Every structure is written in C-alpha cells, then in structure tokens.
Amino acid sequence: GQQLNQSPQSMFIQEGEDVSMNCTSSSIFNTWLWYKQDPGEGPVLLIALYKAGELTSNGRLTAQFGITRKDSFLNISASIPSDVGIYFCAGGKDSNYQLIWGAGTKLIIKP
Amino acid sequence: NAGVMQNPRHLVRRRGQEARLRCSPVKGHSHVYWYRQLPEEGLKFMVYLQKENIIDESGMPKERFSAEFPKEGPSILRIQQVVRGDSAAYFCASSALPRDTEAFFGQGTRLTVV
Numbered sequence: 001g002q003q004l005n006q007s008p009q010s011m012f013i014q015e016g017e018d019v020s021m022n023c024t025s026s027s028i029f030n031t032w033l034w035y036k037q038d039p040g041e042g043p044v045l046l047i048a049l050y051k052a053g054e055l056t057s058n059g060r061l062t063a064q065f066g067i068t069r070k071d072s073f074l075n076i077s078a079s080i081p082s083d084v085g086i087y088f089c090a091g092g093k094d095s096n097y098q099l100i101w102g103a104g105t106k107l108i109i110k111p
Numbered sequence: 112n113a114g115v116m117q118n119p120r121h122l123v124r125r126r127g128q129e130a131r132l133r134c135s136p137v138k139g140h141s142h143v144y145w146y147r148q149l150p151e152e153g154l155k156f157m158v159y160l161q162k163e164n165i166i167d168e169s170g171m172p173k174e175r176f177s178a179e180f181p182k183e184g185p186s187i188l189r190i191q192q193v194v195r196g197d198s199a200a201y202f203c204a205s206s207a208l209p210r211d212t213e214a215f216f217g218q219g220t221r222l223t224v225v
Contacts (some may be wrong), residue, residue, distance in 0.1 A: 004153075031212055042115070042202050042216030043154065088153050097144055097210045098170070101153025 006102030021105040022073040023089035031092035032065050032072035038085045084109050115205050115217035123223045130190040132220045136205030143186045148200040193224045
C-alpha cells in the first residue's frame with residue numbers, strides 16, 4: 001500500500017529552537033496536510049496545502065508542498081512548551097477524504 | 112458550537128463482546144468519517160458516511176465491523192465479537208462539505224480488548 005515516510009520519529013529540542021520535520025513518498029499527492037495531536041485528543045489541522053510549490057504559514061508554523069508533489073515539510077520557529085505533541089503529515093489524492101497518514105513526529109521540549 | 116463528540120472516551124471489552132462507538136458530528140455536518148489509530152502510528156481510514164448512506168467502506172474490515180449514520184442520532188461504529196487486535200483509538204471526523212479533506216476530529220474512543 002501507499003506509505004508516507006515521516007521523519008524524524010522524535011525530536012528533543014530546547015525551548016526557543018526552530019523545528020523542522022518532513023514527509024516523503026514514492027507517490028504523488030494532490031493535497032498535503034499537517035496535523036497536531038495532543039495526548040488523549042484527536043488530531044487538529046494546522047496547515048493544508050493544495051498546490052505544488054505552495055508555501056503557507058500559520059503563526060510560527062510554515063509548511064511547503066514539494067514541487068515534485070511527493071514531499072512536504074513543516075517548520076516551527078521559536079518553539080514554546082505548548083508545541084509539545086505529535087505532528088502528523090497526511091497526503092490526499094483524488095478522493096481527498098481518504099488521507100494517507102505518516103507515523104508522526106513526536107516533539108519533546110527539554111526543560 | 113460543540114465540536115465532534117465521541118463517546119465513550121474509553122471502552123473496555125472482553126474478547127467476544129460487542130463494542131459500540133458513538134459519534135455526534137458538528138451541528139449541521141452531514142458527512143462523517145471513521146478512522147482507526149494503532150499506537151505509534153498514523154490514522155487509517157475506515158468508512159465514510161452521509162446521513163443514512165454508506166459512501167465508502169473500503170477501509171473497514173468486511174467481517175465484524177459495521178457503521179451507520181441514521182437520519183436522527185449519532186453515527187455508530189459497531190464491532191462484533193471483538194478480538195485483542197481491535198484494541199486501538201477510533202476517531203470520528205465530520206464535515207459540512209462532501210469528501211472534505213479539512214474535517215474536524217473528535218477526541219476519539221480508546222478501545223481496549225482484554
């Protein structure tokens with residue numbers, strides 16, 4: 001089946017540092033989405049990307065839809081404690097609701 | 112506005128019992144999607160329903176699993192004769208538009224089969 005490779009699997013960073021994570025696939029996607037999931041909660045949509053090359057920001061978050069349509073990255077600038085959680089990428093094709101999800105990047109902020 | 116409400120939040124069932132998971136979508140949303148999440152993994156699509164119709168159940172196991180979204184009341188995901196491998200978090204999402212990527216997710220039901 002189709003897979004998204006999300007990396008890194010986990011990140012230990014200091015508060016204030018910038019964070020970068022990415023997703024790659026051997027398949028082309030029409031949509032890339034980035035979600036955050038807190039423990040015991042459902043995923044919350046952070047950024048949605050619909051066009052190859054698109055670069056979109058949401059506050060301290062910036063995400064890009066790769067030109068090849070096979071990858072996407074998410075950057076978080078100046079991390080703060082509430083950024084802790086698991087970040088998921090998800091790719092969509094024609095039937096967009098059937099998203100293919102990455103395995104997640106766990107973000108941990110060192111005190 | 113209330114978001115997507117799922118209940119129960121936690122459900123423990125013995126092997127062979129039935130599990131019924133409920134999802135009340137955002138008010139006014141008529142499209143519901145169910146996903147399953149195993150520990151340390153992303154979500155996997157199970158089924159997409161509109162009011163009184165199953166649109167796509169291609170991600171749902173053919174046996175023991177069923178879903179409905181009646182005209183009145185919540186959407187129900189039903190798992191009969193549960194097995195240990197059914198232990199997972201089950202998430203429901205809803206949208207106002209059909210086949211919408213940007214659906215809103217509930218908090219999930221964590222099913223544990225003992």
